[in-house]
Amino acid sequence: MLGLELAYWQETIIKLVLAFGVVLVPAGATVYLYLFKMVSFMQSRLGPMEAGPYGSLQLLAELGKSAQKEDIFPERADRFVFAAAPYVVIISSFLLALVVPFGPDAMFVNFDTGIFFALAVSSVSVIGVLMAGWASASKYSLMGGLRAAGQLIAYELPLVLAVVGVVIQAGTLNMSKIVEAQIEGEIFGWGAIGNPFILTQFVAFFIFFIAVQAELTQTPFDMPIAESELVAGYMTEYSGFRFLMFFIGEFATANIFAFLGATLFLGGWSVPPFVTDLIGIDPYSEAFNYIGPIVMITKMLLITFVIYWVRFTYPRFREDQLQRFAWKVLIPLALANIAVTGVAKVVF
Amino acid sequence: MSEFFREYLIVFFFILLAVAAVGGLIGLSSAIRPNRPSKGKIKNYESGVDPTEGGWSQSQIRYYIFALLFVMFDVEAVFIFPWATVLEELGWFGLVEMVIFIFILALGLGYAWRKGVLKWA
Numbered sequence: 211m212l213g214l215e216l217a218y219w220q221e222t223i224i225k226l227v228l229a230f231g232v233v234l235v236p237a238g239a240t241v242y243l244y245l246f247k248m249v250s251f252m253q254s255r256l257g258p259m260e261a262g263p264y265g266s267l268q269l270l271a272e273l274g275k276s277a278q279k280e281d282i283f284p285e286r287a288d289r290f291v292f293a294a295a296p297y298v299v300i301i302s303s304f305l306l307a308l309v310v311p312f313g314p315d316a317m318f319v320n321f322d323t324g325i326f327f328a329l330a331v332s333s334v335s336v337i338g339v340l341m342a343g344w345a346s347a348s349k350y351s352l353m354g355g356l357r358a359a360g361q362l363i364a365y366e367l368p369l370v371l372a373v374v375g376v377v378i379q380a381g382t383l384n385m386s387k388i389v390e391a392q393i394e395g396e397i398f399g400w401g402a403i404g405n406p407f408i409l410t411q412f413v414a415f416f417i418f419f420i421a422v423q424a425e426l427t428q429t430p431f432d433m434p435i436a437e438s439e440l441v442a443g444y445m446t447e448y449s450g451f452r453f454l455m456f457f458i459g460e461f462a463t464a465n466i467f468a469f470l471g472a473t474l475f476l477g478g479w480s481v482p483p484f485v486t487d488l489i490g491i492d493p494y495s496e497a498f499n500y501i502g503p504i505v506m507i508t509k510m511l512l513i514t515f516v517i518y519w520v521r522f523t524y525p526r527f528r529e530d531q532l533q534r535f536a537w538k539v540l541i542p543l544a545l546a547n548i549a550v551t552g553v554a555k556v557v558f
Numbered sequence: 559m560s561e562f563f564r565e566y567l568i569v570f571f572f573i574l575l576a577v578a579a580v581g582g583l584i585g586l587s588s589a590i591r592p593n594r595p596s597k598g599k600i601k602n603y604e605s606g607v608d609p610t611e612g613g614w615s616q617s618q619i620r621y622y623i624f625a626l627l628f629v630m631f632d633v634e635a636v637f638i639f640p641w642a643t644v645l646e647e648l649g650w651f652g653l654v655e656m657v658i659f660i661f662i663l664a665l666g667l668g669y670a671w672r673k674g675v676l677k678w679a
Contacts, residue, residue: 218564222568222571225568225571226571226572226575229572229575230575230579276587277586277587277590277591278587278590278591278592279587279591280591280592280593280594280599281584281587281588281591281593282599282600283600284600284601284602284603285600285601285602286602296580297576297577297580297581300576300579300580301572301573301576301577303576304572304573304575304576304579305569305572305573305576307572308568308569308572318568318572319565319568321565321566326639346602347602348602348603348604348609349602349604350603350604356621359621360621360624363621363624363625363628364624364628366628366632367628367631367632367635370632370635371631371635371638374635374638374639374642377639377642377643378642378645381642381643381644381645381646382643383639383643441603441605446603447602447603450587450591451583451584451587452584454583455580455583455584530677533624534677537624537627537667537671538671541631541667542664542667545660545663545664548638548656548660549657549660552645552653552656552657553653555645555646556645556649556650556653
């Protein structure tokens with residue numbers, strides 16, 4: 211990793227420390243930037259202003275507030291499952307971060323089945339949500355949990371099938387090689403901007419984006435936690451830090467899905483090849499281990515911006531509309547996209 | 559340990575890290591949070607009204623048919639991924655095979671659609 215010779219245990223410890231940075235820091239940053247500030251400006255108000263300059267320490271205040279809340283287990287709850295649910299959700303977020311490449315060598319691990327692994331672990335959080343909803347033994351929680359499970363499995367499919375389009379084009383499941391394929395790619399012999407797959411796989415990107423929005427239970431797909439009818443859905447009975455864990459898990463996962471989207475569709479850590487030609491550096495050089503993360507964060511902020519923009523703009527889907535949309539629109543569209551991409555791949 | 563398993567060992571470490579992070583934070587807050595249990599506090603929340611009947615109330619589960627469809631398509635996805643990586647070598651043969659495969663599955667979805675199970679009663 212990064213040209214240093216380290217023993218396995220040293221490397222692992224560095225990776226684990228960095229994992230905290232990758233999972234938690236962007237989560238905090240986007241919550242402040244978008245959830246606190248951007249939405250406030252969109253609604254003609256200032257948002258948090260008291261804690262620190264422009265309310266920048268608001269998150270610490272929220273953390274302190276949550277830490278002081280009493281830890282309540284509802285009387286009928288299944289205590290073990292109730293306590294275990296937040297762990298499962300956070301485990302899913304951390305594992306998702308494992309395969310994201312931030313540079314030619316700057317990544318936690320380079321699985322050959324990278325994107326497949328990411329899709330597999332992303333569905334683990336469903337189990338956590340269902341556990342939370344069931345174990346609370348409360349009507350709101352149970353309904354929220356069931357709705358969440360129904361929604362997450364319905365939108366898991368378009369997500370997976372949309373990614374297949376990218377895999378066909380790149381011819382690999384390895385995340386680094388998918389980025390490579392986008393740098394090397396040419397559009398009808400014109401390679402100045404490479405071939406970020408959003409240009410050829412725009413249908414897949416569209417499906418991927420909607421499915422991610424639904425997987426994260428963000429509005430307009432926030433039926434499972436609809437506050438006006440289910441209080442807080444599967445999180446109703448949680449308090450203090452246990453509640454906060456679901457919250458952190460949701461926003462950390464949002465960022466990591468944005469990282470994945472950037473890798474699959476926007477060229478990942480690379481910059482357009484004409485830029486590297488202009489400066490005269492090799493697109494796979496050592497320098498990109500340091501430039502790469504910055505590029506990735508920029509692209510991540512771009513995608514999360516759209517996620518929250520949509521979140522604060524659209525009203526909620528009804529449960530049946532939501533299911534119908536997944537099964538009757540997105541899945542047939544994704545299947546058609548696979549067929550068309552396959553034909554194009556064989557013809558060209 | 560073989561190189562292959564060693565690569566996947568980090569998955570285990572990441573799980574440990576996540577458990578430690580959550581456990582650590584909840585443990586940390588136990589030092590400063592109050593603990594004054596009372597009977598009313600541990601009642602299930604039902605918008606301020608006393609909870610009635612059990613928490614695991616009966617409700618119609620409309621999702622099981624969706625769950626079945628999900629299994630069908632998820633298994634399909636497992637088959638599609640390896641195909642997608644080698645499509646270039648397989649050429650037309652592989653493409654036709656997969657189009658037939660997808661068509662059969664789409665037929666299943668179409669059948670469910672016609673039978674009206676995708677419609678909310």
